[in-house]
Amino acid sequence: MRTVGAALTDAGIRYETAWSPVMRPPGGLTLDDIDAQAYTHMVFTCGPATGTAIAELHARFAHCTRIAIGVSVINPADPVVAGFHRVIARDHPHSEPRPDLAAVAPLASADDLPPVIGVFLTAGQQEYGPRRRHDALIDTVRHWLTGFDAARLDLDTRLDPRDWRLPATPEQLQSVIRRLDAVVTMRMHGLVLALRSGVPALALDPVDGGGKVTAQARALGWPAVLAADAVSEASLHAHFEWCLADGRAAASRASSQLDPGALVQGALEELLDCLVAR
Numbered sequence: 001m002r003t004v005g006a007a008l009t010d011a012g013i014r015y016e017t018a019w020s021p022v023m024r025p026p027g028g029l030t031l032d033d034i035d036a037q038a039y040t041h042m043v044f045t046c047g048p049a050t051g052t053a054i055a056e057l058h059a060r061f062a063h064c065t066r067i068a069i070g071v072s073v074i075n076p077a078d079p080v081v082a083g084f085h086r087v088i089a090r091d092h093p094h095s096e097p098r099p100d101l102a103a104v105a106p107l108a109s110a111d112d113l114p115p116v117i118g119v120f121l122t123a124g125q126q127e128y129g130p131r132r133r134h135d136a137l138i139d140t141v142r143h144w145l146t147g148f149d150a151a152r153l154d155l156d157t158r159l160d161p162r163d164w165r166l167p168a169t170p171e172q173l174q175s176v177i178r179r180l181d182a183v184v185t186m187r188m189h190g191l192v193l194a195l196r197s198g199v200p201a202l203a204l205d206p207v208d209g210g211g212k213v214t215a216q217a218r219a220l221g222w223p224a225v226l227a228a229d230a231v232s233e234a235s236l237h238a239h240f241e242w243c244l245a246d247g248r249a250a251a252s253r254a255s256s257q258l259d260p261g262a263l264v265q266g267a268l269e270e271l272l273d274c275l276v277a278r
Contacts, residue, residue, distance in 0.1 A: 200247030
């Protein structure tokens with residue numbers, strides 16, 4: 001769509017884009033909003049050139065010159081294909097394939113791309129009983145994330161070599177986390193492993209009164225933590241903006257201060273005392 005739009009703009013051709021109701025941006029038009037009689041041409045971009053939805057476009061824009069570009073032609077004899085005055089296919093049984101239009105679509109510069117965030121949610125932890133606020137917290141976070149401009153990855157700290165969707169080793173999980181700009185986590189290890197890799201984390205404690213997420217944030221001196229009753233879309237946004245700004249340097253400092261010998265030395269000494277006690 002962007003490739004075609006840029007070409008039309010460069011050529012001085014006026015056009016309007018019709019969006020699906022789900023994808024429509026603010027001020028955008030859907031097919032239901034437009035008067036088909038106001039147009040001289042209809043351009044269909046991308047997708048397979050088949051199906052009832054395109055057949056309906058042919059009927060609605062019957063008075064227009066109809067062009068398909070960047071489409072896949074499965075059956076050249078399909079009435080939907082024949083309904084176009086011109087088909088500029090990306091792949092066609094009787095011709096060599098062309099590059100898809102997305103290959104040269106206008107793209108943002110690296111500095112203008114949205115952040116990549118890893119999201120660690122959990123609906124488990126039944127051990128906390130009536131103190132669990134997991135469901136309400138997940139609903140709020142999901143709604144906030146839907147409106148947040150970021151590339152979002154649904155992740156889990158659980159290891160399972162049987163399921164390709166989960167990391168099989170700690171190194172596989174670390175490899176993903178190190179490539180993130182930030183983390184949003186209800187899981188304690190999402191916080192710990194993010195800071196271990198120098199990645200800022202917005203830690204959300206789903207346990208009323210505070211559970212292991214809050215305890216670990218306190219142990220590591222990490223400020224970006226929200227109690228279950230403090231989570232709102234406004235507080236999520238404010239704390240996450242801090243993570244993407246000052247939080248980057250704070251996470252880097254936290255990572256450099258994670259001295260394995262000093263941080264857990266007391267616990268390891270207790271273990272060794274137990275093992276070697278006579």
